[in-house]
Amino acid sequence: xxQIKTAKEMLEQIEKDxxxxxxxxxxxxxxxxxxxxxxxxxxxxxxxxxxxxxTLAIQLSDMFWTADEGRKIAEKPNPLTSLxxxxxxxxxxxxxxxxxxxxxxxxxxxxxxxxxxxxxAFGVKNDFWVTNKQLVEWLTTTxxxxxxxxxxxxxxxxxxxxxxxxHYQPAQxxxxxxxxxxxxxLVRDPDRTKIPPRAYVKTIIDxxxxxxxxxxxxxxxxxxxxxxxxxxxxYGVVPRLFDKGVLAAAQALYDYMDKELCGRLVLKEYxxxxxxxxxxxxxxxxTTTEVLNRFADKVREVRAEYLSEDWVTDDSLSFSYLMxxxxxxxxxxxxxxxxxx
Amino acid sequence: MMxxxxxxxxxxxxxxxxxxxxxxxxSQQQRLMASAATDVSTHRDDAVRRIGKGETFEFWxxxxxxVEPVISEVWEIAELSLPKLKIQAIGMLSMEWIEQQTPAxxxxxxxxxxxxxxPIFYGQIEDARAFLVxxxxxxxxxxxxKVNQLVSxxxxxxxxxHRDLWKVLHDCGIYDKSESNWNMQVx
Numbered sequence: 001x002x003q004i005k006t007a008k009e010m011l012e013q014i015e016k017d018x019x020x021x022x023x024x025x026x027x028x029x030x031x032x033x034x035x036x037x038x039x040x041x042x043x044x045x046x047x048x049x050x051x052x053x054x055t056l057a058i059q060l061s062d063m064f065w066t067a068d069e070g071r072k073i074a075e076k077p078n079p080l081t082s083l084x085x086x087x088x089x090x091x092x093x094x095x096x097x098x099x100x101x102x103x104x105x106x107x108x109x110x111x112x113x114x115x116x117x118x119x120x121a122f123g124v125k126n127d128f129w130v131t132n133k134q135l136v137e138w139l140t141t142t143x144x145x146x147x148x149x150x151x152x153x154x155x156x157x158x159x160x161x162x163x164x165x166x167h168y169q170p171a172q173x174x175x176x177x178x179x180x181x182x183x184x185x186l187v188r189d190p191d192r193t194k195i196p197p198r199a200y201v202k203t204i205i206d207x208x209x210x211x212x213x214x215x216x217x218x219x220x221x222x223x224x225x226x227x228x229x230x231x232x233x234x235y236g237v238v239p240r241l242f243d244k245g246v247l248a249a250a251q252a253l254y255d256y257m258d259k260e261l262c263g264r265l266v267l268k269e270y271x272x273x274x275x276x277x278x279x280x281x282x283x284x285x286x287t288t289t290e291v292l293n294r295f296a297d298k299v300r301e302v303r304a305e306y307l308s309e310d311w312v313t314d315d316s317l318s319f320s321y322l323m324x325x326x327x328x329x330x331x332x333x334x335x336x337x338x339x340x341x
Numbered sequence: 342m343m344x345x346x347x348x349x350x351x352x353x354x355x356x357x358x359x360x361x362x363x364x365x366x367x368s369q370q371q372r373l374m375a376s377a378a379t380d381v382s383t384h385r386d387d388a389v390r391r392i393g394k395g396e397t398f399e400f401w402x403x404x405x406x407x408v409e410p411v412i413s414e415v416w417e418i419a420e421l422s423l424p425k426l427k428i429q430a431i432g433m434l435s436m437e438w439i440e441q442q443t444p445a446x447x448x449x450x451x452x453x454x455x456x457x458x459x460p461i462f463y464g465q466i467e468d469a470r471a472f473l474v475x476x477x478x479x480x481x482x483x484x485x486x487k488v489n490q491l492v493s494x495x496x497x498x499x500x501x502x503h504r505d506l507w508k509v510l511h512d513c514g515i516y517d518k519s520e521s522n523w524n525m526q527v528x
Binding site for chain 2: 157160164169172173175176177179186188275276277278288289292293314315316317320321323324327328
């Protein structure tokens, strides 16, 4: 029968496997900036060193938690995560364990790409958005390059989720398929990239900043968010400028959507319990198709009036983006900035 | 018309199943069916452009050009918007359709070579295909003998028999000798 280790034995095993030659006893007495530096140095090392095919960071995280967000205790028995087990440890052993859990926790969040407390981890403002200058400064200058890569990747994932929630699909897709033209490679998970660390971080930060700048430019021009999105959807990407002609086309669509489309797909017969589109009543499917076909005709009309040939063709990504926007508008997801006020 | 709302679909399989009945794919399929064999490379290029160079393309290569598992993977990652995924899926369905039309035994790469040989064979795709099949496994001098024969039969363009033809066969690894060698052998 497999012997279950005691808490003390487990602690010693972990120290041997993950913290050899690290004086955890001394380190557990550190505070403030010194403690932060120690923690970062350990996480950087664990993110870099591998045993087998996995980094030590993921192996250490797996000792305690599942891969879910929120540090859920792993199912396999570990006396170090139970109160009973911890109560068998001496004070000095508990101090070492607390430090190990601190380091392992940051490893968990980094390697699995969950947001974490930036103030505690880096001593910067706790905000993963690219407008956080302290964070950007830290990431682009730190010697902890693996940490910087993983954090930048978390920023990218966070931005994708924000843009998805806000229905800003050109931005969502640009980040989802972010590509380094310099290194001819997709910007993947840091553990699967050949892009050098500084360049990796820069590629992500640059992309996030460009999208943010474009959005802020739209705000300065007092353009409504739906209008900015329509403009960019016509482009099919997040452009780096606002084109007058494209804005005119976007405005024509905006006006149509405002008057003729908003809320038209909020139907009494809509079945909110349906698990698929085919389970919706035929009347819902018919009305939706009719309303969206009318919008498609409007897109073609605007295309002919305002745009050059080959723009927003029926089979283009732009056309798909506009149809998706129309569907949301029809469902009442329109001018959401008014609801936010 | 397909919903662009992920919540309207129980799974990736359901989404792809709905896409196969959607007007966007059906009209693309009509275009493919109505086009001539000479348009294959244009449609293929268009399909590749739609698929793009992102993770979808990588999964496409990993799964040997099978649409369903690729969509399942990308759906699971849940970072791409549905409009973008739809465009990519139509690209993959187009490639699936094109590859199903490719003559049995001809790989995609071989079909690409046939497309490049076609203008050298006065636009006759069947002659280009037959030539490619006939030179499989031939030694260099046997290949150049075959070319000379086809030039005399006026199946290969006299103007294209040197550099143009050499380059196609050299680039795909069928003829590994130099251009000078080729020019010495091809009269």
